[in-house]
Amino acid sequence: MSDATIDARIDLFLVELRMPSIRRAYRKIGKHVAQHGGDYVAFLHDVLEEAKGDYLRDHTNVIAVGGSGTGKTHVSIGLGVEACRQSKRVRFFTAADLVSELEEANEQHQLHRYLKRFAAWDLVIIDELGYLPLTERGAELLFQAFSARHEQGSVIVNTNLPFAEWTQVFRTERLAVAMLDRITHRAHILEMNGESFRLRAARSRARRKDAAS
Numbered sequence: 001m002s003d004a005t006i007d008a009r010i011d012l013f014l015v016e017l018r019m020p021s022i023r024r025a026y027r028k029i030g031k032h033v034a035q036h037g038g039d040y041v042a043f044l045h046d047v048l049e050e051a052k053g054d055y056l057r058d059h060t061n062v063i064a065v066g067g068s069g070t071g072k073t074h075v076s077i078g079l080g081v082e083a084c085r086q087s088k089r090v091r092f093f094t095a096a097d098l099v100s101e102l103e104e105a106n107e108q109h110q111l112h113r114y115l116k117r118f119a120a121w122d123l124v125i126i127d128e129l130g131y132l133p134l135t136e137r138g139a140e141l142l143f144q145a146f147s148a149r150h151e152q153g154s155v156i157v158n159t160n161l162p163f164a165e166w167t168q169v170f171r172t173e174r175l176a177v178a179m180l181d182r183i184t185h186r187a188h189i190l191e192m193n194g195e196s197f198r199l200r201a202a203r204s205r206a207r208r209k210d211a212a213s
Contacts, residue, residue: 066192072158088122102141130161
């Protein structure tokens with residue numbers, strides 16, 4: 001495959017992933033690394049460093065879709081740590097924990113106050129959406145929480161379910177469609193498919209054990 005073809009394919013991937021900052025930066029950084037020495041890890045670090053959290057300034061969401069063990073949580077934590085370094089206010093929840101807090105606030109007649117605080121964070125990371133089904137009331141409360149942040153602050157969502165299967169979590173097609181409308185509006189969508197890193201590591205350990213025995 002020629003260099004021109006590779007460049008064109010990289011451009012296409014980055015457009016599809018909605019990563020304009022990386023698209024602008026990777027050629028310049030790659031040339032610098034090639035001229036002054038370096039490795040692929042250093043190159044990746046420098047490219048990611050160039051994407052300086054514009055999504056937070058623009059109140060853009062990030063949605064990582066993929067199976068268990070494909071790195072969604074690691075990526076979101078990395079983005080959260082970088083946001084903290086930029087003095088942003090960040091919260092991390094599993095979807096189940098967030099719904100539990102929303103239900104408790106609702107029972108104590110404090111939901112309005114909770115949603116106001118929830119909307120004030122610069123970045124909220126919600127992990128494991130889709131791993132456990134929600135009650136109808138829990139799904140409605142989660143929708144209210146996302147609505148409170150809509151165009152007010154960024155959300156990172158990690159899910160194992162393709163969008164077409166979100167009715168499994170949100171109980172009705174109406175609510176699933178409304179939820180997707182909220183979070184995919186101005187969003188970076190990362191398709192993180194492939195073999196589980198944990199499964200790959202387990203297989204590697206098993207092979208080393210067999211070789212040693």
